[in-house]
Amino acid sequence: MxxxxxxxxxxxxxxxxxxxxxxxxxxxxxxxxxxxxxxxxxxxxxxxxxxxxxxxxxxxxxxxxxxxxxxxxxxxxxxxxxxxxxxxxxxxxxxxxxxxxxxxxxxxxxxxxxxxxxxxxxxxxxxxxxxxxxxxxxxxxxxxxxxxxxxxxxxxxxxxxxxxxxxxxxxxxxxxxDAAEHDSYTAAISHMPFLAAAGLVNLVGTSSGWREMSRLASSGFQDTTRLAGGGVAMHLDICRTNSDSIIGWIDRYQKQLSELRELIEQAGLFDERGRPKPESLSEPAGLEQYLKEAAETRERWQASRQQVQLDERSAGVxxxxxxxxxxxxxxxxxxxxxxxxxxxxxxxxxxxxxxxxxxx
Amino acid sequence: MxxxxxxxxxxxxxxxxxxxxxxxxxxxxxxxxxxxxxxxxxxxxxxxxxxxxxxxxxxxxxxxxxxxxxxxxxxxxxxxxxxxxxxxxxxxxxxxxxxxxxxxxxxxxxxxxxxxxxxxxxxxxxxxxxxxxxxxxxxxxxxxxxxxxxxxxxxxxxxxxxxxxxxxxxxxxxxxxDAAEHDSYTAAISHMPFLAAAGLVNLVGTSSGWREMSRLASSGFQDTTRLAGGGVAMHLDICRTNSDSIIGWIDRYQKQLSELRELIEQAGLFDERGRPKPESLSEPAGLEQYLKEAAETRERWQASRQQVQLDERSAGVxxxxxxxxxxxxxxxxxxxxxxxxxxxxxxxxxxxxxxxxxxx
The missing domain is CATH 3.40.50.720 (NAD(P)-binding Rossmann-like Domain)
Known part of the structure; x- marks a missing residue:
């Protein structure tokens, strides 16, 4: 053979x-x-x-x-x-x-x-x-x-x-x-994380304060942007052959960010111009709910992933x-x-x- | 004392x-x-x-x-x-x-x-x-x-x-x-990575395909979204006391994503409705440049961070x-x-x- x-x-x-x-x-x-x-x-x-x-x-x-x-x-x-x-x-x-x-x-x-x-x-x-x-x-x-x-x-x-x-x-x-399902799902859980990371890096990298900011960036920045550090040729091919799925997810991601923006505005102690706002006018419940939901979804996923890995490792299962x-x-x-x-x-x-x- | x-x-x-x-x-x-x-x-x-x-x-x-x-x-x-x-x-x-x-x-x-x-x-x-x-x-x-x-x-x-x-x-x-400088810089290199991660998690977590998608999510998704998995109370406080800086960075991040969206549309082999586009009409150079810039910025930062850590570890330096x-x-x-x-x-x-x- x-x-x-x-x-x-x-x-x-x-x-x-x-x-x-x-x-x-x-x-x-x-x-x-x-x-x-x-x-x-x-x-x-x-x-x-x-x-x-x-x-x-x-x-x-x-x-x-x-x-x-x-x-x-x-x-x-x-x-x-x-x-x-x-x-x-x-x-x-x-x-x-x-x-x-x-x-x-x-x-x-x-x-x-x-x-x-x-x-x-x-x-x-x-x-x-x-x-x-x-x-x-x-x-x-x-x-x-x-x-x-x-x-x-x-x-x-x-x-x-x-x-x-x-x-x-x-x-x-x-x-x-199905191939279309595959391309849509991987656009969400693989291609979007890469693009979100590349966007974050260029967001800070092109800003005038990057030289000073880069001193402050720590392990959180490091992990969140890891994917953006390489694999350009591979990801270029991915974007080209999955452009429509990815664009659909970018649009939905932008909506998430707009929702977050609004929730932060409601929760904030500053108005958009940086003027202090009385604490009584700040409404943090919506933002708290949004962040909690993300944390819980992430934790559930992590736990099930660890369970799968555990199952794979134990012989006979x-x-x-x-x-x-x-x-x-x-x-x-x-x-x-x-x-x-x-x-x-x-x-x-x-x-x-x-x-x-x-x-x- | x-x-x-x-x-x-x-x-x-x-x-x-x-x-x-x-x-x-x-x-x-x-x-x-x-x-x-x-x-x-x-x-x-x-x-x-x-x-x-x-x-x-x-x-x-x-x-x-x-x-x-x-x-x-x-x-x-x-x-x-x-x-x-x-x-x-x-x-x-x-x-x-x-x-x-x-x-x-x-x-x-x-x-x-x-x-x-x-x-x-x-x-x-x-x-x-x-x-x-x-x-x-x-x-x-x-x-x-x-x-x-x-x-x-x-x-x-x-x-x-x-x-x-x-x-x-x-x-x-x-x-x-300066405190204002600090709040703007940390919004960019610390608070934005957290929010980008939370947004990614809720993007996929609220989608109808999440049950199937979650099986496909791997180490890239894991690292990119790590920050969203906890620290809700801390990040809620951060968002409340730095709302205006964060909102400014969300707006700039949305611009980065819009730029990426346009470059992917140019580079793609599909039109927005998923119909194949002739390869001769696809222009990948702009997207390639964008991704390269992100990879290089990320690599330079990573190298300088490792250098600093190395310097700290070697006695006498x-x-x-x-x-x-x-x-x-x-x-x-x-x-x-x-x-x-x-x-x-x-x-x-x-x-x-x-x-x-x-x-x-």
Whole structure:
């Protein structure tokens, strides 16, 4: 079995390492895995080679996908179109292609437009939440993370199950959703935090007092703006391929800030010109309620996140849907016991609408 | 020498611990320090007592300030007015009062209005960047942090120098500035990050997709929104006593977000309704520039912050202004060798405008 990874950054490299580990397991040995790597930059290939990740490296993406059973495209979003164009005439019939990009509608559209009907495409996005380089590749990067999967209408169930199994090999939890939903949700919980941070940095960085202010900025500023400190190329691609969702969330964020502004005006002991206002005219209840709501939502989320991480760490505890899927996938991956069970069927953890087979 | 601390939270407790350590030094022993603690909540006093922080505790703020040489008011901002009213007729002539609140104009106004002319007031604000409880009090909490000091026009230089020396005993770096400047700067680098985080949390928390989104939120969301997870009472007070500065910064932040929105619209591959736009009509250069500027500003700030922390840690390296001030304060604090040198005089590290004596 041949798995090829195109794009050897943190994600592609970490997947390679996870697959190398899996290859040593009983299941992996019987799969007789060959791992092939390609990156447009020779430097990346040399580094991956030094790290001993892949069995071999190719000089072109065309060579990389030749006879491959699974192809993982782990390039930046805006490079996916060219990659699909490069490989479209070199894919083995029956091959399964997936990607790892942060935005999905555009990638799904390119796949539909450019990949031949003889292959299957399932979109993927690991919520590993880290921007770093190949040097920091880690076989455990995806352990316990939610891994979004987008199955186009009509794609073979075998392809869905194979990619689902691949995700569990990475230690992640497959989470099927629709591409538009994905792009809207990630715009809110991932792209907006980045943009809010970049906006904050430029707000203070372009102000005349920045030289003095920067001395006062402390750990709160540091954490809130962390995302803005890097990953420009990646986020530029994200903004380009998810512009409409992001703009919708910016508009809603502006409304939140306007509401906050009004509540602060009501609660304040100063009027807008900085003139003192009698304390009796100040009404802090609305602002208090707003801040409390944020604190409680944040705390609940943090607690559930910690619970999930705890569950992942304790051996034997597994998400039920995952366990169900896993046993299925294991049988399926090597074609021995493939059943026509739909993923998520009779599964209370996959409510209607979260499963692509419901939409057919 | 008697130092009294009113308000036994993380800040008051940590200052007590730092002073207990200092009392064991040669200089501290000759000062014959007595540390007195008061908190309106008996629970806080009992906990401080269990932690062995203060020599004794009083039942009223009036008793706490009796015969005290230095009084540190470390209560929440909105409790300062009542505290000043309570203690105003019980202060020893010549006593020096300071505070630790996050906003300064209101506190300076209350001090001017309520404290007798027989005592000196110097406002203070340690940029320790942490909201936590007395349990986590730490003698080293202020080590290396910038400690803003606000000296009212006409205050005795002896008071300025005594409080400056106190700050160096905490291991912090005294930084003189004007109260309005302080409130504007901290609104930008401290209060805005908190409000941006609270706005982000309520943005997603009130959305219909939050249940599904929350599964996708990862470490980026976690760090960006950390501040919103607590400290509601403290931030409510901050917003009330700094409403006008904060509102000014919210308006400017909204402008940053509007600029970002426009740049994303230009760079996007979708129009506002989600319809694909030809790549040739997309112009990403402006957005790229915006994001690069944020990343570079953030990186420069981070590097300079790490440099400062490194400098603080390496023994023997000291901010020159600090060293200069320290030798002066040491002589001054016990009245033996008091000189009339102004703080920051001939000091290249205290440029004009950062020193209150320049404004007289």
């Amino acid at each position: 041949r798995i090829s990874i195109i794009g050897l950054g943190l994600i592609g490299g970490s997947m390679g390492l996870a697959l190398r580990n899996w290859a040593k397991t009983e299941e992996g040995q019987s799969a007789n895995l060959e791992l092939v790597g390609f990156d447009a930059k020779g430097k990346q290939k040399a580094l991956a080679d030094k790290m001993g990740i892949f069995h071999r490296y190719t000089n072109t993406p065309m060579d990389a996908v030749k006879d491959a059973d699974i192809i993982i495209v782990a390039t930046p979003v805006m490079a996916v179109r060219d990659t699909f164009e490069d490989i479209q005439n070199h894919l083995k019939p029956g091959a399964i292609v997936t990607d790892t990009c942060s935005t999905k509608r555009q990638v799904m559209a390119w796949a539909k437009e450019l990949l031949p009907t003889t292959v299957s495409f399932v979109g993927g996005h690991p919520m590993a939440g880290k921007t770093a380089s190949l040097e920091e590749a880690d076989a455990n990067l995806f352990k316990g993370c939610t891994y979004c999967l987008m199955a186009p209408v009509g794609v073979k169930e075998e392809a869905i199950e194979t990619i689902g199994r691949l995700v569990t090999i990475f230690g992640a939890n497959p989470y099927f959703m 597994e998400m039920p849907s995952n366990k169900e899927l896993r046993s299925n996938y294991t049988r399926m991956l090597f074609g021995s016991l493939f059943t026509r069970r739909k993923p998520g069927q009779d599964d209370p953890n996959n409510p209607p609408g979260s499963n692509p087979s419901d939409r057919k | 008697r130092i009294s601390i009113i308000g036994l939270g993380l800040i008051g407790g940590s200052m007590g611990l730092a002073l207990r350590n200092w009392a064991k030094t040669e200089e501290g022993q000759s000062a014959n320090l007595e540390l007195v603690g008061f908190d309106a909540k008996g629970k806080q006093k009992a906990l401080a007592d269990k932690m062995g922080i203060f020599h004794r505790y009083t039942n009223t703020p009036m008793d706490a300030v009796k015969d005290a040489d230095i009084i540190i008011v470390a209560t929440p901002v909105m409790a300062v007015r009542d505290t000043f009213e309570d203690i105003q007729n019980h202060l020893k002539p010549g006593a020096i009062v300071t505070d630790t609140c996050s906003t300064k104009r209101q506190v300076m106004a209350w001090a001017k209005e309520l404290l007798p002319t027989t005592v000196s007031f110097v406002g203070g604000h340690p940029m320790a960047g942490k909201t936590a409880s007395l349990e986590e009090a730490d003698a080293n909490l202020f080590k290396g942090c910038t400690y803003c000091l606000m000296a009212p026009v006409g205050v005795k230089e002896e008071a300025i120098e005594t409080i400056g020396r106190l700050v160096t005993i905490f291991g912090a770096n005294p930084y003189f500035m 000291e901010m020159p202004s600090n060293k200069e001030l320290r030798s002066n304060y040491t002589r001054m604090l016990f009245g033996s060798l008091f000189t009339r040198r102004k703080p920051g005089q001939d000091d290249p590290n205290n440029p004009p405008g950062s020193n209150p004596s320049d404004r007289k």
